[in-house]
Amino acid sequence: CTTWWCSSQEARVRAKVVLPAPGVATESRLQRLEYDDLSVRRSLAVAHDALAASGRRSDRDAALALRRLGALDLPTYGAPLVARLLGTDSDRAEEALDRLVDVALLEETAYGRYAPHDLVRDFARELAGSGQAADVARTGVRWYTAVAERVLTETVQPGFDQEDRRRPTPTQPPEHTAHVRSVPPFAGSEEAFAWSIAELENIVALAERYADASDERTAAHVSTLLRLIFPCLQRGGRVSEMEVLGQVALELARRLGDEVAEAYALSDLAGMHFLAGHYGESLAFMEQATALWRRLGMISRVRRCLGNQGLLLESLGRYAECEQALLQCLELSPQLDDPWGDAVAYGHLGNLYEHTDPRAAIEYHRRSLAIGNEIGNVIVAHSALCNIGYAYLALDEPAAAVPHFEESLSMLGGHSDWHGESQSRLGLVRALRLLGRDGVCESECAELLRRADARADGYTGGLARHQYGLLLRKAGRPAEAREQWRVALAALDGTDKKEVLAELRELLDS
Structure with missing residues (x-):
């Protein structure tokens, strides 16, 4: 097979035809790309038919892969997904994808990731327009749901959080368990x-596509997919995607009448708003989730929600209510063998007491650290060290804070936890600035901004720019400092970081 469309033919067609705007029907777009004896659709069909009629297995696999891709229609594709769609192994799927690249029907956009040109995508949809397209799409959704459970078991440590998430909800399709066994860990x-x-881009596309699906079994698979993948996204700090997926999860759960899935979706949306700095909205979702978990009798989930409510109430300055929620959380300890939950509650109590007695707060954080070390939970230990660093900042002892922030970051290693990492990095920047270690501080601040921007995390970026502006002002660069503060104010406006917002406005007015 030669390339599907020689450059001279492309130029002649494009010279005579104006491409329609996105959203024009597939038939219309390909129909318009015809002129005299030239036809994009015909050129594509020749390339596909030559592959399909070839005596080489890889060519026939490539033709079938193109039809399967048209049925699922995602932004990009990898060999493991295509292997499942073809019913073969990854090596054979990769050969098929490489063959499609050879004939210019696909492009390798990144290592191991493939995508068709828009017009090839339209043609592939046409190829898949009849026959087994719906079955192929369901196969893809089920594969993503199965792999999502493998992600959960690898990224969430054993305990109530993993066990509860993996426990089937009332509408989880019974065949899901077999599908999980069919994908490797x-x-x-x-x-x-x-x-x-x-x-992630593909998961978002699937969620949006099937949010209103009339096929309830597929909707149930998507609901399961979102429940299983959400903890990983939260750990990665993918706030914008979490917002989309959380809303779809809530809509699907309510449409399916699955109260367990609904409670998870409410909790997950609360987590998304917390990461975005919207503590009031987060608390509203968390309170709804708590009430639902209580009605469902899920004590482990009630305890998690009470701990999170304590964190949110402390962040909102509602200290008496915070203490009440955290003490209720600890009162549930005898009913559960959950040292992880105890450690988190002690950490939140430390955050609360930091406002009145930072040294007492440090003792609570050390209790949390001891539990984390005892159970081998890196995230718990990392958070405790970070919190001890902030307590030392509250004591105006930045020199004591720095090693705790540095140790918290070094122990995190490959354990992705963006919220904890960003808090440690932000605390380290503050401590270094107070110590006058300006060069290292600027470097650390730039790294924090780079990582926040990579996640489109404007909230963390705003907090970092606030600190960077203070550093620039100290260096005698007031104009640059004011620009950082303006950007920070725009990013944080509407969040519940009221003290920082007030300081930014004061800095810009001075």
Whole structure:
């Protein structure tokens, strides 16, 4: 097979035809790209038919792969997904994808990721327009749901959080368990996180497509997919995608009448708003989730929600209510063998007491750290060290804070936890600035901004720019400082970081 469309023919067609705007029907777009004896659709059909009639297995696999891609229609594709769609192994699927690249029907956009040109995508949809298209799409959704459970088991440590998430909800399709057994586990958490990042755009596309699906079984698979993948996205700090997926999860759960899935979606939306700095909205979702978990009798989930409510109430300055929620959380300890939950509650109590007695707060954080070390939970230990650093900042002892922030970051390693990492990095920047270590501080601040921008995390970026502006002002660069503060104010406006917002306005007015 030669390339599907020689450059001279493309130029002649484009010279005579104006491409329609996005959203024009497939038939219309390909129909318009015809002139005299030239036809894009005909050129594509010749390339496809030559592959399909070839005596080489890889060519026939490539033709079938193009039809399968048209049925599922996602932004990009990898060999494991295509292998499932073809019913073969990854090596054979990769050969088929490489063959499609050879004949210019696909482009390798990144290592191991493939995407068709828009017009090829339209043609592939036409090829898949009849026959088994619906079955192929369902196969793809079920594969994503199965792999999502493998991601969960690799990125969430064993305990109530993992066990509860994996427990089937009333509408989880019974065949899901067999599908999970059919996909291999990841080699480690880093590989699982990498998969979630590579496939996130596709997961969002599937969720949006099936949010209103009339096929309830497929809707139930998507609901299961979102429940299983959400903890990984939260750990990765993918706030914008979390917002879209959380809303779809809530809509699907309510449409399916699945109260367990609904409670998870409410909790997940609360987590998304917390990461975005919208503590009031987060608390409203968390209170709804708590009430639903209580009615469902899920004590482990009630306890998680009470701990999170304590964190949110402390962030909102509602300290008496915070203490009440956290003490209720600890009162549930005898009913559960959950040292992780105890450690988190002690950490939140430390955050509360930091406002009145930072040294007492440090003792609570050390209790949390001891539990984290005892149970081997890196995230708990990392958070405790970070919190101790902030307590030392509250004591105006930045020199004591720095090693705790540095240790918290070094122990995190490959364990992705963007909220904890960003808090440690922000605390380290503050401490270094107070110590006058300006060069290192600027470098750390630039790294924090780079990582926040990579996640489109404007909230963390705003907090970092606030600190960067203070550093620039100290360096005698007031105009640059004011620009950083203006950007920070725009990013944080509407969040519940009221003290920072007030300081930014004062800095800009001075």
